[in-house]
Amino acid sequence: MKISDLGEFGLIARLRARLGSRFPGVLTGIGDDTAVLAPPGDRALLATCDCLVEGIHFLRSSSPPRDIGRKAAAVNLSDIAAMGGEPRWMLVSLGLPPETESGFVEELYEGLAEAALKYGARVVGGNMASLPGRLLVDVFLLGTAPEKGALLRSGARPFDLLFVTGTPGDSAAGLALLRAGGSSRCAERARLVRRHLAPEPRVAEGRRLASLGCVSSAIDISDGLVADLGRLCEESGLGAVIEAERIPLSGECVAASRELGQDPAGFALFGGEDYELLFTAPPGSEKAVREALAADGLEGATVIGAMTGAAGVTVLREGRPVALPARTGWTHFRSDDEKDAGHETEGAAG
């Protein structure tokens, strides 16, 4: 049934029945003018929003609705992860072409609710508006700050070590594979495509890192390692130097890059949407960081460089500085940003 036949109220009633509304910490969920929530009295509150637009951030042809929902949740969960926080409550604002099928919206919502729940958050409200021509999924996520304080971008100190979780570049390699149009039957390719379409936010890693007390700053890599490092540097009033060879690349990323005739380090440095955590901690903290993550069976972190007192990001390759492209990572509003136009978009290596 099309949502133009079912109507807004009918669709909301369906979603409400499907999602439920009685959760701990939720006094009133979907169905009133606002959600009424009971935050723990001793914690600060984290609030973020991020949206996915059809044709810009995803294509309906390559993303089933459940995956779109999961990814919209993941990009927001990743922001809470980068603060070391605990995701709690999600509101979802949808822009929907009137001809959308209600089953599509229900599956999208299930993807959102599923990803939220996996990391401890509940969908407690939202909005739907008619948006002819494009699907838009806007997520508003609330979390609570860690007891020892949120991991800000602004806390890095000169000579702090710079760490990254996981293997950056996978998402951009996955996107490049999707673009090249190959099948995803091979397990290695499938893993990279999955890393692009269904990223896993590092929520447990962020919380563990925040609990250590020694992590001085953090950001998630949504727009590319170099671009997001630039932001962290700016907020901390510092610079950074990284050694490209130290960035851990997955075997799949290296293999795919070879096949595509591309540079895997380019994917890792300038590709976006990895949703890994980039963070700093004082010299000598490497062992503590590694052991804490390993003890909880979490994704590991690797030292890739250090903070410097002088501003700016320097990338060394075989000891020599690499010229950085003016456009590193994803910046919106460029005319070549249409994903379906076949041009380079966010997540693509420069």
Place this chain on the structure above:
Amino acid sequence: MKISDLGEFGLIARLRARLGSRFPGVLTGIGDDTAVLAPPGDRALLATCDCLVEGIHFLRSSSPPRDIGRKAAAVNLSDIAAMGGEPRWMLVSLGLPPETESGFVEELYEGLAEAALKYGARVVGGNMASLPGRLLVDVFLLGTAPEKGALLRSGARPFDLLFVTGTPGDSAAGLALLRAGGSSRCAERARLVRRHLAPEPRVAEGRRLASLGCVSSAIDISDGLVADLGRLCEESGLGAVIEAERIPLSGECVAASRELGQDPAGFALFGGEDYELLFTAPPGSEKAVREALAADGLEGATVIGAMTGAAGVTVLREGRPVALPARTGWTHFRSDDEKDAGHETEGAAG
């Protein structure tokens, strides 16, 4: 300068400088992965989102950017008002055509921040995404619940009196005037158009009503008096009867209706976007409600009917039930919802 030239980061830096980021209760504002907020420990938290879409909720030709911002803020502030709550923090998610001028976005943001501040809220974060073809303004608003508890839709009891603030119908009459294409030079017309383009959320009224302790339920009239009363009835598991003659109409609304050859009661009953409060309180509470609002110099409230045990909304006119159209108020996703297509849209009387 176009935002496609300035880029996302450049635009964010401008907005951040313009809006500021150090406010009470805000530990970290714009510029980190999430906002970090310090809610008062003894109150529940209210969270809502609502969005305006170009061509559906507004036309650029009749709405300057500052007004679009104000209205996007107002529709969300009104939801907090309907809970009797205190607006606190706003996040703004924009979908922007790449050719948008940065000055346009800055003015839009100023309208948002100005309306928020007027009611005690601050803009603490947001997001911008490329949305070719249409401007979309999605607002997420957080507030705190009143000490005596939020005014829910579900609290009405049989035989409670039904009140409405202000003069419903003005917004729909203003929209009808805009559509009829007349100039707004005459002060009366200008006031109605203003009521449509720049509604004032009843935040102070909601807080005062919540503090009384006798108000049993409330909702704001965004989709039309009858449609929103239907929702309140549904959530309370009750029905309601209203007498159309009791609905207070403004002199301007009556005059405009006469001029347009339309029924002013139709504007009041089925027109949307009034953002007045519809609420219930026990029999005998009329004087207390009136006096409380008058003492604070607030918008008055009028008894227009009562709750009933039997489900459904009955509208009496000269003592006889009026046949209610199947479509009362604004429901999204209908093919005639395009504002610029010249068809009937939200806010229009049936």
